[in-house]
Amino acid sequence: MIKKVLIANRGEIAVRIIRACREMGINTVAICSDIDKDALHAQLADETVCIGPMPSKDSYLRMDRILSATLATGADAIHPGFGFLSENSKFADLCSKCNITFIGPSAEVIDRMGNKSEARKTMMEAGVPVVPGTKEPIFTAEDGKKIADEMGYPVMIKASAGGGGKGMRIVQTEEEFLHHFETASQEAKNSFGDDTMYIEKYIPKARHIEFQILADNYGNVVHLGERDCSIQRRHQKMIEEAPSFVINEELRKTMGETAIKAAKAAGYCNAGTIEFILDQDNNFYFIEMNTRIQVEHGVTEMVTGIDLIREQIKIAGGEKLSFTQEDIEIKGHSIECRINAENPSKNFMPSPGVVSSLHMPGGNGVRIDSALYTGYRIPAAYDSLIVKLMVHDATRELAIQKMRGVLGELVIEGIDTNIDFQYQIINHEDYIKGKTDTGFVERMLSEKEA
Structure with missing residues (x-):
């Protein structure tokens, strides 16, 4: 049983993991760079270790310092979150050699699926359709x-x-x-x-559909339905939904079974995501597997009621999945908007700085994942994602209405954000009708310039 977890990450995902551990009665250790000493994750953890200066290469990517902090604090597991070292097979292997539980798949599987060309070869051999x-x-x-x-x-x-x-x-x-x-x-x-x-x-006007996978150490693999991640700018996701507007039960069953087949072919264990593109004729193709928790995991949690971080920790601790595929039920509709510290009118230029005023919306079916607080200085060195704004309701139409409300209520002053731009997307006629694909945002930007 895992007793103490070091979180090898920062920002909202580190806060999310700390909260899950607290609910499970597990002690936590945060790591931080010198500029992150006042960050929320560093304040919420039971212990905090500063591991280096601001540049990621000198702190959050320093395997030796992270492992030293783990051993020094007596943590028996590391949760890598997403980004940084989360898909680094060398790091997972070093954890194993130091008798530290890596909350994720094995180094061998990360190697196999993290290298996209190797993953394609694995899927081809397993009979999974690939682009x-x-x-x-x-x-x-x-x-x-x-x-x-x-x-x-x-x-x-x-x-x-x-x-x-x-x-x-x-x-x-x-x-x-x-x-x-x-x-x-x-x-x-x-x-x-x-x-x-x-x-x-390249397949034009395709949708980006991903299936959430959970797999334990005993051969049990399930999927938790799909997320539609087609609203992207320069291949970076902006809005995610669960379930997808265009997938019916028959297609969901086929794609879900294929996702499980892909995970088994990879010998996968823990939480992962099988990503597909879906063409205009509903043909789907494997594009990659993310061997970690996803930024957008919250929308799946909202429609299934399953805590993915908790399940990750339980699987890494040697527990069997407590549910089967038949137990998983998709209820209602969830939407996530990623709020970034950036200025859309200046080509989405990053906007670091001090948050001078902050108001977070609330209410039934509203979830905020964030590490912001009034007075927090957003550093320039890291990703611009600052808030994950999520809503859940009985139908997609109701979820869109709720998202309009919470986007209108969210206030972040002192920096530029993409709140208004997200509001424009949510209110766009094609988005409301579900007529979107991975090129939607670029077309919308072209419309505004015309």
């Missing part, structure tokens, strides 16, 4: 261009070690390929330390 593309990794722009020319444009260049929309480029023509490949591979190298790439056929 047409390369089976082997691409190392040079020249080799990639030969394949793209044969495949036909448009194509998508992706980083094998990628995530969060980084190291991805859509290439519309042959002339664009070399430039986009070089910029994508350099971004991948800067973000992940790995510039290995692969190429997929």
